[in-house]
Amino acid sequence: MKMNAAVLEKLNEPLAVVADIQIPELARGQVLVRVAYSGVCHSQLMEARGARGEDRFLPHLLGHEGTGVVEAVGEGVTKVKPGDWVVLGWIKGLGLDGGGAQYLHAGRKINAGGVTTFNEHAVVAENRLVHLPEGIPLDVGVLFGCALPTGAGIVTNTIKPVPGSSLAVFGLGGIGLSALMATQLFDCRQVIAIDINPDKLALAKDFGATVTIDARNENVAARLRELTGAGLDYAVEATGLSSTIELAFESVRRGGGLCVFASHPAHGSRISIDPFELICGKRLQGSWGGECKPDEDIPKFAELYRQGRLPLERLITKRYRLADINEALDDLEAQRVGRPLLEISPELNQRYLADRQK
Incomplete structure (x- = not known):
């Protein structure tokens, strides 16, 4: 079998959309998935x-986040079978860790990790797949692969806000907006959304933010002091900037304030904090995928979506063809979009709907 895929050939150059890439035979613990939709996030932009x-x-x-249908399974795979609709994600769940794959094109090898989604077909490790829950549209299901488990997971698994608390989200990309939505599952007194994009700030109000702060025009630290007095109970940092991690940590209160960051600043970046603030009881913690256990948490998030409590479709602001992958990356970098959606094989949607009606 052969396929088209977007390939990173050289750093700091546009991805090459390459045709007739040969798909390898499946090894133990690997699954062949025909990809329907893929998300695009800052991790790929950074790479x-x-x-x-x-x-x-x-x-x-x-x-590393997408949806599709299983076409074949390798030795030892029991979690999924051909014909199953699945979410592809980077967070490891149950099943065999089948490792990465090597594709071939014109006599050269093209590497891939345990999951990739900028391609028409993907050889995926069994433990990077979860069944797409009932009632979840095939395009919306993409967000269950990274943005939702990471962002919402920080709130539901890591922070678990106590009633009457204050929480701020720094950065309103896919992860930040997912975290913001998840705050509505708790009885927070203040939910503050911070960004530089007015469209995202307007969306944040619809997602339950009680206050928004435009970082272009306001002194964020001063405004937060005005709003909270002693400081925030919780901060979620999702911008990917070391300076914002520092600001978020500075903004939480002494005596138990918690700052959690999921962003990944550029290689070589460092954060600088006053260690005395740690002695005074402030806490700083990184998050690996929102402490999510995909096989347990994705069904829970799906139920909240079905109840109308997680309006995920509003995170998808623009759709692109695979051939337009570089436009999607440019738009993401310029903050012109929320979560770009690649329509890899959108024709699968009709088959998906037919299968769900059986």
Whole structure:
């Protein structure tokens, strides 16, 4: 079998959309998925722009959140079978860790990790797949692969806000908006949304933010002091900037204030904080995928979506063809979009709907 895919050939250059890439035979623990939709997030942007430092796996495929249908399974795979509709994600769940794959094109190898989604077909490790829950549209299901478990997971699994608390979200991309939505599951007194994009700030109000702060025009630290007095109970940082992690940590209160960051600043970045603030009881914590256990948490998030409590479709602001992947990356970098959606094989949607009606 052969396919088309977007390939990272060289850092700081546009991805190459390559045809007739040969798909390898499945190894133990691997699954072949025909990809329907893929998300695009800052992790791929950082890889393509060289912000993660040296890349010794070039050329390679990209993408780590998507949906699709299983076409074949390798030895030992029991979690899914051909015909199953699945969510592809980077957070490891149950099943075999089948490792990455090597594709071939014109005599050269193209590397791939345990999951990729900027491609028409993907050889995926069994433990990077979860069944797409009932009632979840095929396009919306993409967000269950990264944005939702990471952002909402920070709130539901890591922070678990106590009633009457204050919480601020710094950065309103896919992860930040997912975190903001999840605050509505708790009885917070203040929910503050901070960004530089007026459209995202307007959306944040619809998602339950009690206050929005435009970081372009306001002194964020001073405004937060005005709003909270002693400081925030919780801060979620999702911008990918070391300076914002520092600001978010500065903004939480002494005596138990917690700052959690899921962002990934550029390679070589450092954060600088006053260690005395740690002695005074402030806490700083990174998050690996919102402490999400995909096989347990995705069904829970799906139920909240079905109840209308997680309006995920509003995170998807623009759709692109695979051939337009570089436009999607440029728009994401310029903050012109929320969560770009790649329509890899959108024709699968009719088959999906027919299967769900059986």
